[in-house]
Amino acid sequence: MPRRTASPPFPECRAGGKKPSPAALRASRPARQTAGRLPLVSPWPRGEGLFPPLHAEARLALERLPDALRAVWPLNAAHRRSLPGDVAALSRLLTAERRDLRRPYWSSPSFVSAYLYYFLPWNLVRLTRLLAALPLPDPRELAPAGGEALLLDAGSGPLSLPLAxxxxxxxxxxxxxxxxxxxxxxxxxxxxKALFAAWGARLGWKTWPVRTARGPLESLPRQAAPLLVGKEGARRRPWLITAANVLNELRPERKSAGGRRPREECAGDEEGAEAAWRGPLTERLDRLLDALAPLLFRQNDAEPAHAAADGRALPGLLFVEPGTRLGGTVVMRLRELALAGGLAALAPCPHSGACPLLAGQGGRTWCHFTFDSRDAPDWLARLSNEAGLVKSGLSLAPLLLGAAAERQAPPAVAPGGEKTLSARVLSAAFAASGLYGRARYACTAEGLALLEDAEALASGDHLPVRLPPDAPRDAKSRARIIRRPGARAGAKP
Structure with missing residues (x-):
């Protein structure tokens, strides 16, 4: 989203600096930082949040995650002492020192420890909050009679998304x-796979059976084929197809020592990097969507485009990328290709029209959402502090695609020309000249909007807004300015 001031987008990613004190760590936790302050009163209708707080069961599970990790990848005393330094070293390797990454990190036991005890848990915190709110199809409704709903996770790593x-x-x-x-x-x-079993056993929760397969993203349909054959040889549909933190790795083809880098959301992306590989990236994304098409679309003219042969809806296709410039830009370009190929953007996009950030901002910004880190377990916050990587906030760029028949309804238009739009809040709050309070940007079917007096809203909130036909445009971003509800026409702040 357009920025009013030049500031680091991810202050939690400053690796290699002075370690914050325990007091600074406590101050960085939003739940404590705002203690004693009165909540903001919003003139806007209550929005549907994109990142609800973790429920009690998930918080308990994350507190007990180290028990399961020790069963799968135990640390001796020396490894426990070196863990904060290993985390910091791996973070530097993935940001400022990325050029030094010449072999897969899985070949280094210290980096495996850093990933499992730091990067994976933070990904679980992010993804769990997101997945609790997205309008995902219900596997109980899509599973065939007597059969299983199939979750196909591409680029799964240590099963971050299935676990979340x-x-x-x-x-x-x-x-x-x-x-x-x-x-x-x-x-x-x-x-x-081992962590899933160990974690479920310690919590006493049922886990899902897991089958693993090796191959590139495009090989998913071939690897899934044996699981998609139902009774009497009938072809079945998957329930959900997912890929988390992998599209930003689709660089121009270049052979290396092999392996993949860890899912670090703070990869140091240069502003010009995306332009250098925009063409190869688009080609690779296009090939990926073509490869997944047999899992998504009808196979003959007798089958409705928006439904499987047995009448159930087609599977959802979910991508989640880091909230970096690179991750957000990849998601926007994937969305553009997916819509051209007959899919619809179901969430978090409030519409299936052209992306206003991709079309109107000239590459100056990218789609992503930020939220607080208050739900992280205390042990993970302590490790982050010891590694010098305190997180004041988290960020993601998600995209849920589905059948084109599920597109959102067009905006309602009142007799005077005023439109009621579905809006998704994009930005942090900032001071905007000539507007009441602090404003936020939002995405709508009519393009980018600037919501007045919206500090009480949160990045990712979904809410209805009313756009009058004469709504002015912001001089900097060209966004349509939407005054706070109840504001009198012509009133000045």
Whole structure:
């Protein structure tokens, strides 16, 4: 989203600096920082949040995650002492020192420890909050009679997304779900599978059976084929197809020592990097969507485009990328290609029209959402502090695609020309000249909007807004200015 001031987008990613004190760590936790302050009163209708707080079961599970990690990847005393330094070293390697990454990090036991005890848990915190709010299809409704709902996770690593989904939706833990986890490396898959079993056993929760497979993202349909054959040879549909933190790795083809880098959301992306590989990236994304098409679309003219042969809806297709310039830009370009190919943007996009950030901002900004880190378990916050990587906030760039028949309804238009739009808040609050309070940008079917007096809203909130036909445009961003509800026409702040 357009920025009013030049500031680092991710202050939590400053690796290599002075370690904050415990007092600074406590101050960085939003739940404590705002203690004693009166909540802001919003003139806007209550928005539907994109990142609800973790429910009690998920918080308990994350507190007990180290028990399961020790069963899968135990640390001796020396490794426990070196863990904060290993985390900081891996973070530097993935940001300022990325050029020095010449071999897969899985070949280094210290980096495997850093990933499992730091990067994976933070990804679980992010993804669990997101997956609790997205309008995902219910596996209990899509599973065939007597069969299983299939979750196909591409670029799965140590099963970050399946684990987060298992945490986020407790009502689905007993559902007949089977996971196919695909990755180019075997070790993270096996570690994730073992962690899933160990974690479920310690919590006393049912886990989903997992099958692992090695291969590139485009091989997912071939790897899934044996699981998609139903009774009497009938072809079945998957329930959900997912890929988290992998599209930003689709660089121009270049051979290396192999392996994948960890899912670090703070990769140091240069502003000009995306332009250098824009063409190859688009080609690779296009090939990926073509490869997934047999899992998504009808196979003959007798089958409705928006439904499977047995009448159930087609599977959802979910991508989640880091909230960096690179991750957000990749998601915007993927969305553009997916819509051109007959899919619809279901969430978090409030519409399936052209992306206003991609079309109107000339590459100056990217789609992403930020939220607080208050739900992180205390042990993870302590480790982050010891590694000098305190997180004041988290960021993601998600995209849920589905059948074109599920597109949102067009905006309602009043007799005077005023439109009621579905809006998704994009930015942090900032002071805007000539407007009451602090404003926020939002995405709508009519393009970018600037919401007046919106500090009480949060990044990712989904709410209805009213756009009058004569709404002025912001001089800097060209966004349509939407005054706060109840504001008198012509009133000045």
């Amino acid at each position: 989904l298992w945490l986020a939706r407790p009502q689905w833990r007993e559902a007949p779900v089977r996971v196919l986890a695909l990755d180019s490396a075997a070790q993270p898959l096996e570690l994730g």
